[in-house]
Amino acid sequence: MRYAMAIDTKKCVGCSDCVVACQTENDVPIGYCRDWVVEVMDGTYPQLEMELRSERCNHCENSPCVRCCPTGASHYSEGGTVLVTKNECIGCSACITSCPYDARFVHPEGYVDKCTFCLHRVKNGMQPACVAVCPTKCMYFGDLDDPRSEVSEILKKRKYKTLIPEAGTKPHLYFLI
């Protein structure tokens, strides 16, 4: 099982609902966020092109954060999700510096926190909070190993890209373009 998410940059309107849904669902401390929306503007007026991306931890297959963790607190969990065990984390921040996506942060309680792909919801057959709440239905979540999953189907049909593949991280966040 390999969980992955595909995000349609053509359908995303940048409303940031996914960000608020995540903060509510996961009790993210005020002033922090586990996901965010990036707007890329290309070209010069009047030839402009815009891309909107809802970003979060890429749950990489070859995670630098898991590799550099000195205690094993950062680890691969069910479906290849990358999680942090908070009582093993010493808050050394090595994983934060190792992440090319800047997806991690230090929780006010001291341990390092990040997106979990809402594994607690996924295990109960629900979708991650950000996916469930998206008003334009631009996010797809599922198992890459299952050819019939929503995410596999859409990746078969559409062109996509991943972020910084040259860093060798093998990210599991796909952006449909």
Added chain:
Amino acid sequence: MREEIIISGRNNPLIDPQLHVWHWEIPTYLFLGGLAAGLMFFAALYTIRNKENEYKTAVRIAPMLAPIALILGLVALFLDLHHKLYFWRLYTTIRLESPMSWGAWTLMIVTPMSIIWTAMHIKEIFPKWNWKFDVIEELIAFFQKHKKTLAWIMLVSSAILGIYTGILFSAFNARPLWNTSILGPLFLASGLSAGAAVVIWMSKNHAERKRFAQLDLMIIGIELFLIIHMFMGFLASTQVQIDAANLFLGGEYTAPFWIFVVFLGMIVPAILEGMELKGFKIPVAIPVVLVLFGSVMLRFIIAYAGQESRWLY
């Protein structure tokens, strides 16, 4: 033109607007660790080569600073942790892929080693020192008997400590400036240079000072070579590493790096040490302080600039 902004208002402390999660604690520790590595390396080296009596300061006296440097460094490292009460988790596992795990275990070997070495030589400074317990006397006698073995372990472990301070950074491919294997040898050389400088400062023996001034000159030469090599590597690499190099070649770290690290921390002390070897009278504290200053600045600048360098996407 391309502009990329986060429109959902992400403002994670220490991450946004720019990563700055490692503050003074890490470079301070890297300097103190490197200095201790340098001191212990020379002590071990000259013990193994049977030059103990010729280089008394380097073998017996200067290494007494190592445990102090290491303990202060460990305090800095501890202060850096955000989940402090769980620090012992470092020692419940060995993770070969993690440089920090290597570092933690190396310190576990090096720190007691430096304390043992100090205990063995404490009577050099305090001739009336009394351990009060026979057990300690016996233990020290045991270590004295196996001094060569101890020196070998110290030689290897201090070299690992010195290199690891650079590897800690270079293992992160997310920060292109750090992602060069030159950092390991460069930090080791910088630590050895700092160690040699301290020996020059503490030594009262002319021959020993001369020897370490020569050594220091040579190491500074190696450092300059490594720095040039590092920039050559960056400029011949990918765009992200070219951008990283440009932080020092016209970017915001240009002045501090070339003035403090290269000019004041390497070239000036090298000239002064060279003049001293030629017979000019130069107050020894000047080149020594400059070398130590350069060594500190190197760590701070690399640590801070590295957090600014990033991938583009």
